[in-house]
Amino acid sequence: MLAAMLLFWLPLFLVPIGVVIALSRKDGLRPIIGSIITCISGTMVMFSWLTVPESDSSAGGHLMLSIAGPTILMAAGCFLAIFSGKIPVQRLPNYAGPVGMFTILLGLMWLVMMHLNNPPIWRHQVNPYWLVWWPTFLLSVFLLSSFVIGAMLIAGENRTKEAGLMGFVSLLFFVGLLVVLQLDGELTDAEQMRTQLWLAIADLLGTTLGIVAAVLTVAFVVAQYEKRLPEPEMVAALDDAEKEQIKNIIEKNTGGSGE
């Protein structure tokens, strides 16, 4: 129990704390300390199936390690594909685009092969969390890409071509979902996946509603606190020297004598 607490639960608790610390400041030591805490804790969680194999929860860490490979491939693919496109900074060579797309496909194919042939094995059987993660991932991509299509059409001007391509991606994942629901894998069956899909919908709905409720609560708390703050004190009127300084700055920036 103590080993599980120290080698799984404490690192799991420290992962989000490290992320919050890293994101809280841009300068100083905080981002470095936060990143170090997150990396070490994340590694300890992923290897908990070796350090505390007797804990049932270590199956979660085992799953994280199993999906790390395809996730890194997909992230690297996205990076290559985005930064080889028509962007003003740090453009990569043109061939990085197709390589990036291929890398994303490779990551996805890895996941599909895991479903069909080689699911993560924990304690001599399919990791129970894999059966939760896989349909949730497919469903999330399918639903989120539909949101992105809507956002492209609303926020972008003349983005119908891009929205169409995104629609194709969404359709691809829908077909993937159908395959998962129809085809038995080596160690998983379609009936099991149909049950898991329904549970994944319940999970996604519950998780999203819970997070939205917490965010709305924090927004309400902050709004209430800010409302109770006293009005700022009146500032003294500008003197002649300050007016002159402002005038100079405005003239310098709007005079049009420069480039």
Add this chain to the structure above:
Amino acid sequence: MTPLTSRRRWPLLLLPVLGCMALLILVIILFGLGDIGESFKRFANSLLTSFTVASALLAVAMLFYADSRDRPLSPVMAMLAMATVGAALTLGVLSFRGDLLLESNGSAMAQILYNVVQLLVISSALFIALGLVIGTAFAIITRFDDPPIFEEE
């Protein structure tokens, strides 16, 4: 093109989502549901766990928000209170009405620990999917030339 601020374009956000929902319902009708007896338990456990954990994380985030003010304690305490309410509610329901939320776990504590790992799995699936979708969308957008701002261009 209708301007960005126009209310007429907002239904465009809902149309693809509704389309996806319709497809999912079609899938469920075509292939059946499987065993759905546990789905309410799963929904309620996910809701309570994600609310509790997100509130606790936001309480930590409030510490850093307080850095930019005169270190007030009230937002931090309010979020900690919310996290405590969520945790107490989960523990209470699992302890006194175990049949309502208890899945295939032996005790309330085992179910709570299972819920936290389940949240880790669900949130990882959600965030990886989000990263993939946003990454693919930007990759597609940067493939094409920007559309001209003025028709004369």
